[in-house]
Amino acid sequence: MRFWAIPSGLALLVAGALVAQAAESAPDFSLPNLDGKTVRLASVEARGPVVVSFWATWCVPCPEEMKHLQRLYQKYAADSLTVLAVAIDGPKTASKVKPFVMGRRFTMPVLLDTNNDVKRLYNVNAVPTVYVLRRGGVISYTHTGYRPGDEVTLEKEIQKAIGPRQ
Numbered sequence: 774m775r776f777w778a779i780p781s782g783l784a785l786l787v788a789g790a791l792v793a794q795a796a797e798s799a800p801d802f803s804l805p806n807l808d809g810k811t812v813r814l815a816s817v818e819a820r821g822p823v824v825v826s827f828w829a830t831w832c833v834p835c836p837e838e839m840k841h842l843q844r845l846y847q848k849y850a851a852d853s854l855t856v857l858a859v860a861i862d863g864p865k866t867a868s869k870v871k872p873f874v875m876g877r878r879f880t881m882p883v884l885l886d887t888n889n890d891v892k893r894l895y896n897v898n899a900v901p902t903v904y905v906l907r908r909g910g911v912i913s914y915t916h917t918g919y920r921p922g923d924e925v926t927l928e929k930e931i932q933k934a935i936g937p938r939q
Contacts, residue, residue, distance in 0.1 A: 799825070799910045802891045804859065804884035807871050812857065812884055818910040821853025822934035824927075825904040827892060829861050830869045832900045834919040839879060841924035842903075845931060846881040852935045856881040861892045861900060903927065907934045 803813040817823055826842055828835040839858060846856040858881055860870045867887045874883050886892055895904070898917070905914040905927070914930035916923065 797912045799823075799904060799906050799912050800894045801910070802894060804886055804891060807874065807883050807885070812882060814857070814910070817855045817857065818906055818908065821855065821908055822931065823906040823910075824854070824856045824931065825859060825895075825906065826856065827859050827861055827886075827895070827897045827900050827902045829900050830866055830873045831862070835901050836877065837921075838901045838903070838919040838923070839877070841927070843877075843879050843881055845924075845928060849931060849935060854931060854935060858883045859886050859891060860884065861886050861889055861897070863887060863889070905930045905934050 799814065799818070801813065801815045803811050806812050814823070814825070824842065824845070826838070828839060842856050842858065846854065858874075858879070860867070860883060862870050862885075864887055867885060870883065870885060895902075901919050902917045903915065904912055907913045913934050914927075916927065
């Protein structure tokens with residue numbers, strides 16, 4: 774059996790990279806909701822798990838995913854789950870967000886990222902993109918795109934983030 778000596782600095786660097794990869798914290802942000810009130814992620818994640826979903830009115834699969842997010846938001850509200858639907862519509866289509874949401878009777882918080890600052894912060898390259906955060910803001914799951922059946926996996930990841938029910 775061979776043992777290799779690893780310089781301590783390298784060992785710490787490798788160990789740190791593994792820890793960072795395993796438990797990455799979600800970047801904090803503040804965005805206005807549809808009523809113009811500012812919502813800060815850190816305030817929301819202190820209460821429990823959070824789903825952050827990036828979407829747009831012009832995105833073809835987004836309405837279907839949002840329908841499932843609304844259902845999960847209602848189903849797990851008692852478990853302190855919050856869903857933040859972050860609209861990345863720019864200045865030309867931002868005026869369509871509120872009618873889109875109201876017309877579909879979505880009650881989950883919808884935030885406006887018209888400058889795409891949070892989209893860039895999260896390195897979102899396509900919509901829909903969803904993040905599941907455990908309490909304290911640790912990213913436990915991420916997924917880009919939507920196909921029927923993805924909501925089953927998303928619900929399982931939400932259940933893991935919530936933990937055992939009391």
